Amino acid sequence: MTTLSRRYLLQSAVAMSALSALPAVAQAAPAKATPVASTDLNWLDGTPAAFEGATLGVPWPRGTVKPAKGKVPEFKLGEVPVQSWPLAYWPDGSLKWTAHAVPAATKPAGLSLVPGKATTPAKAVSVKQEATAVTVTSGDLMWVVPTSGEHLIATATRAGRLTLKEMKLVALWQNAPDLDATGSVSQQNFTSKISKVTVEQTGPVRAVLKIEGVHSGNGRDWLPFSVRLYFYAGSESVRIVHSFIYDGDPFKDFIRGLGVTAKTPMTEETHNRHIRLTGDGVGVWGEAVRPLTGLRRPVGKGLGIAQVEGRAVAVADMAKPVQDGLKWIPEWGDFTLSQLTPDGYTIKKRTRTGHAWIDSNAGTRSKGLAYVGGASGGVALGFKDFWQRSPTQLDVRNAHTEMAEITAWLWSPDGPAMDVRPYRSADGMDTHPEEIEGLNITYEDYEKGWDTATGVARTSELNLWVLGSTPSHQVFSDMAEQVANPARLALSPERIHQCGVFGDWDVADASTPARKILEDRLTYQIDYYMKEVDQRRWYGFWTYGDVMHTYDHERHMWRYDIGGYAWDNSELSTDLWVWYSYLRTGRADVFKFAEAMTRQTGEVDVYHLGRFKGFGTRHGVQPWSDSSKQPRVSNVAYRRIYYYLTADERVGDLMRDLVDSDYALENVDISRKLPPAPGRERPKGVVASGFGTSWGAFLGAWLTEWERTQDTRWRDRIVNGMTTIAGLKRRWFAGEAPYDLKTGKFLGDGDYISVSHLNAVFGVVEMTSELWELVDVPAYRKAWLEYCRYYNAPKAEIVALLGKDPGGRNLRDAHSRLTAFAAFHEKDKALALRAWSEFFGNEGRESDGGLNRRTQHIEGPAVLRPLDEDPTLSTNGTAQWGLSAIQNLALIGDSLDEAAKTAGLLQRRKPA
Secondary structure, eight states: OOOOOHHHHHHHHHOOOOOOOBTTBBOOOOOOOOOOOOEEOEETTSOOSSOOOEEEEEEOOTTSOOOOTTOOOOEEBTTBOOEEEEEEEOTTSOEEEEEEEEOTTOOOTTOEEEESOOOOOTTOEEEEEOSSEEEEEETTEEEEEESSBSOSEEEEEETTEEEEEEEEEEEEEESSSSOOTTSOOOEEEEEEEEEEEEEEEEOSSEEEEEEEEEEEETTEEEEEEEEEEEEETTOSEEEEEEEEEOOSOTTTOEEEEEEEEEEEEOOSOGGGEEEEEEOBTTOEEEEESSOOTTOSSOOOTTHHHHHHTTOOOOGGGSOHHHHHHGGGSOOOOEEEEEEEETTEEEEEEESSTTSOOEEEEEESOBOOEEEEEETTEEEEEEESSTTTTOSEEEEEEOTTSSEEEEEEEEEOTTSOOBOOSOSSOOTTOOSHHHHHHHHHHHOOOOOTTOOOOTTOEEEEEEEEEEESSOOOHHHHHHHHHHHHSOOOEEOOHHHHHTTTOSSSOOOOOOOSHHHHHHHHHHHHHHHHHHHHHHHTTOOSTTTBTBOBSOEETTTTEEOTTSGGGSBOTTTTSHHHHHHHHHHHHOOHHHHHHHHHHHHHHHHTSBOOSSTTTTOEEOSBSSTTOOSOEEHHHHOGGGTHHHHHHHOOHHHHHHHHTTTTGGGGGGTOOTTTTSOOOGGGOOOTTEEEEEIIIIIHHHHHHHHHHHHHHOOHHHHHHHHHHHHHHHHSSSGGGGOEEEEETTTTEEOSOOOSOOOOTTTTSSSHHHHHHHHHTTOBOHHHHHHHHHHHHHTTSOHHHHHHHHSSOOOOOOOTTTTHHHHHHHHHHTTOHHHHHHHHHHHHSOSSSSSGGGGGOOOEEEOSTTSSSOEEEOTTOOHHHHHHHHHHHHHHHHHHGGGHHHHHHHTTTTTTOOOO
16 A cells, blocks of 8 residues: 655645535545644745735635634734735635735735734725725825726825826727838727726725726727726835737737826926836936936036936026026936837937937836836836836826826837737638648648637736835836836745645655656756746747747747647646646746746636637637637636735636636537537537536636635536536546536436547646545546546556547556556555556656756857757646646655666666
8 A cells, every 4th residue: 555645644634524514415524623834924036125015825724714604804914914805715614715915014024824813004005985986095195096987097196295197098009000002001099998996905904996998989999908906005006907808800900009107297397307217137217307417517516416316406506507507408308118129128218299209228128117206206107027028118208397197008109010910811721621631730720710819818017106206216126126026925835735725736855866856857847948938038918928839949949830839828737837836846936937827828818708708729829829719728727826826806807707618618619620429419508528628627617616705506516517427337438428508417328438638638637636625426536536547557457447448548647647646545556656657658758768858058050049958848748747747746756766766767867
């Protein structure tokens, strides 16, 4: 018998005793509960120079924290104020995840979060709701948010002084990507039109408003948006999460610019008005509207430095020649920082409209923050991933007048128009047989009209400051760092793991020679892909956060232009591999990599309206170019880890939008190009559904909604699927079956065999591992363990089970974790050793030979720029190998050394 892994020993130590039965299904019931160890908060990426407040999610072992019915749980964090609320519940009603917000300018790291009475902020955030506006007050800051009209924020005052007004969204439209044959192009302006304002939180540490609407102008409404405003006690800023959906016609609706703009009154003399822009690294570009330095006549001792630093300079203190000649010094009213590529930005300025732009400076990568104001205050505005999502831009206009304007362009109007048209034409591919022929040569599942961007979305994160004075260069640099790299609080991997969340994983452990080999390889692979993002310039508004699918070693390039080999789009659970890599290590760089991927794949790769709503797009040259629209891409399993770690409301919305995505199977026939099969028979009101690629993807949405709301109808939907799969004659080996949308049940006898290597590689393994601890359906447990034991079984064994060799059993190393799952739960050591043998076997992926591979350096005319490449890596293989290594270590890690010795792995180990 195999010994228990650490994950299950810890989990059993912190779980509670048997629970009451549920209708039609028992709750899985681990053993006795023990209080969790202290919950110490840490900075994810080191102590920040400036802290504007933060929110994090915290897990709890089952049965340890039970809130009073109908009451919000309370927690304390030493003397630091904290605001808490529930995120998810265990089946017994105890808290599984809680969210906690802490105010700005505090030091929460190192403190322990425990149940108890929270400290109240000295200057709490408060919200006042009225019919026409919502007013948020925090200290001496007051923000007024209208409930209708075009302004997201009507006014913001500081200590009674109006500092900001008329913040709104703007979009520039044009009817063609370039000049037409006549040398002209039609353009129109659109601004935000608010339809709804929802107060989601009212303080005292954090207030949240959600604003919904469309971009409107010229009698047309389009580009629906949602914007959340986050206010933290003690903060001078508001965090803005901006999401929009592209709902235009890709052939007619081109976005020339997309941004957020606001105005700020300018009351000081123009020589006391200042502009700040971020440069490279910690660098700052800072100038005055009317500069006093570099003049022919000295301005006066120390006054030039004072102006550069943003301090007020009195005219009376200036040298007499400068006083007399002040009016002749040009006033510079307009400033632009334009980041048109990830490798370069330019800064230019002009005196006013109608006059020439003057180049000021240039650099590589700006953090994306601008300020305009004077000694009595001003506004700073910027956004995260500024250079990574180029073309982007920051504008200041009319700084020489009484009302300056500042704009953060998420899509720069100085760049080309946003072009989301399909990259190709049908080129004679007019029938399904022809489309399949094309698939067989380029791996692209093309179908005319299905390669549309209409319905995809994008989310951006901005910061807006209302300041009482011009920030110094150092303070502004610290603010820019907060924009580009927001200070986050996190828990240690050990603390998260102790709670038994997210299924089968273990904290990184290189304590034995065999473990070190696997941990080194896991580290190598995640490091390689993070490096590839920059080395291959995987940046851009619609693509930053994704990685490529397959490498072309002959070109020393990823196959960015070859059909289904280009952008990965979550294929074979890349997102999960990256997130589990973070959970095991707690590495800040891995978290940021995973966060960018979640933002990209959950927004851009998924349709949020239209006929494909609820489904995502298979890997392709453009995020939306492949005609295979499936739930395996929109899979909630790929988003929920980020949601629970951060309590991010936008991702919460995206997950909730997918709870009924199984109904999209009525709109999209996934199997339309495949030969008829018994599982695809569809009586009226019934659709064809694969167990892993479709139903397995729905599990994440239903499980998450059940956890978040305690609404048992989502649990029952899961159980209905489990029960009916188990009732089929061939159970999981049927592969697919007719599916009743109303009940969530599979229909028919299932007296057929359909095995696919794709059935268990899109999150169903991870979701099943979680559900194993939450619901107990004995017949399904038996069916799943059967599938786990026999998928990789020797031919004779599976023939004995099914009467024939079903074929389709590829990805042997990836499916070794199924064997490991059966080995652990059936306490079968021989099966555990078989799982390791499958994992180390050679399928041309990341098996034994791959454990020692490293990059090779290439330079010279063979490549665009010097690079380090590993042509043996593919994203499918890397993601699945990584997930298998992680789960195998957690389940059967105690037999690894024996298996490695048998395989001769240690003897063949080469020095790194």
